[in-house]
Amino acid sequence: VDDGDAGAGREPWRGGARSAFAVTFDVDAEEVWIGADPANARRPGVLSQGTYGPKVAVPLVLDLLERLHMPATFFVPGRVAERHPLRVRQIVAAGHELAHHGYTHTHPGRMAPEQEAAEFVRALDVLSGFGVDVAGYRSPAWDFSPATIGLLQAHGLLYSSNLMDDIRPYRHPEGLVELPVQWILDDAPHFWFSNAEWTTTIRSAREVFEIWQEEAAGIHRLGGLCVLALHPQLIGRPGRIGMLESFLRWVLETGDIRIATCAEIARDVP
Numbered sequence: 001v002d003d004g005d006a007g008a009g010r011e012p013w014r015g016g017a018r019s020a021f022a023v024t025f026d027v028d029a030e031e032v033w034i035g036a037d038p039a040n041a042r043r044p045g046v047l048s049q050g051t052y053g054p055k056v057a058v059p060l061v062l063d064l065l066e067r068l069h070m071p072a073t074f075f076v077p078g079r080v081a082e083r084h085p086l087r088v089r090q091i092v093a094a095g096h097e098l099a100h101h102g103y104t105h106t107h108p109g110r111m112a113p114e115q116e117a118a119e120f121v122r123a124l125d126v127l128s129g130f131g132v133d134v135a136g137y138r139s140p141a142w143d144f145s146p147a148t149i150g151l152l153q154a155h156g157l158l159y160s161s162n163l164m165d166d167i168r169p170y171r172h173p174e175g176l177v178e179l180p181v182q183w184i185l186d187d188a189p190h191f192w193f194s195n196a197e198w199t200t201t202i203r204s205a206r207e208v209f210e211i212w213q214e215e216a217a218g219i220h221r222l223g224g225l226c227v228l229a230l231h232p233q234l235i236g237r238p239g240r241i242g243m244l245e246s247f248l249r250w251v252l253e254t255g256d257i258r259i260a261t262c263a264e265i266a267r268d269v270p
């Protein structure tokens with residue numbers, strides 16, 4: 001493997017922009033809690049944390065994106081789409097991209113190959129039922145089993161958004177495009193709180209704004225792609241959605257940034 005030089009000799013982004021930006025939402029809803037512990041399926045209090053996502057947060061997010069005229073990518077588990085079809089229809093009707101996030105919210109590495117394949121196809125069927133071509137996959141674990149890339153290739157997916165080894169998109173040896181992510185630009189490491197653990201401290205939105213701005217500004221300087229990975233149940237709290245608006249306005253005001261859905265950015269990768 002030739003590691004090359006970060007940012008050296010890179011082509012500008014479509015339209016001549018210096019860097020690119022994609023805002024993404026993993027609409028985990030109840031499934032992230034059930035994936036963490038199947039017994040949570042019988043704990044309405046635990047599940048209600050996830051329900052807040054589609055019930056309250058997704059409408060707030062859609063309203064914000066509409067006001068900013070910003071396209072986004074929504075990664076939705078199949079079972080969440082079955083449980084909250086109205087929200088998925090609203091996401092699609094607003095012109096955003098709908099992408100694959102598993103059927104249940106289960107780590108691919110924890111499933112037998114046949115189960116992984118069955119869940120993958122089931123979610124693809126559910127999402128396609130909303131009248132869209134599904135181009136992208138984000139694993140519920142940001143990780144693969146040995147079979148995952150083969151599955152994505154076999155079903156004609158264009159890109160994955162899971163790995164952390166670059167600040168620019170690249171192609172896997174199999175041809176699939178990778179749109180790299182990083183925990184810094186995720187809301188969960190900063191805001192995730194589980195009543196099963198009580199180990200994390202909830203951060204202020206202001207502090208997280210600063211963390212995102214530092215990283216996004218650095219990626220912009222290096223001509224990379226900034227993928228902001230958000231969860232409606234976390235970022236959609238009343239005190240945080242205003243911070244997200246400020247951050248997205250800062251991205252817009254920075255200028256010289258190609259802002260697009262993940263599929264649009266993946267389609268530009270040579």
Ligand SMILES: [Zn+2]
Pocket residue numbers: 026027028032101105139140
């Ligand atoms: Zn997720």
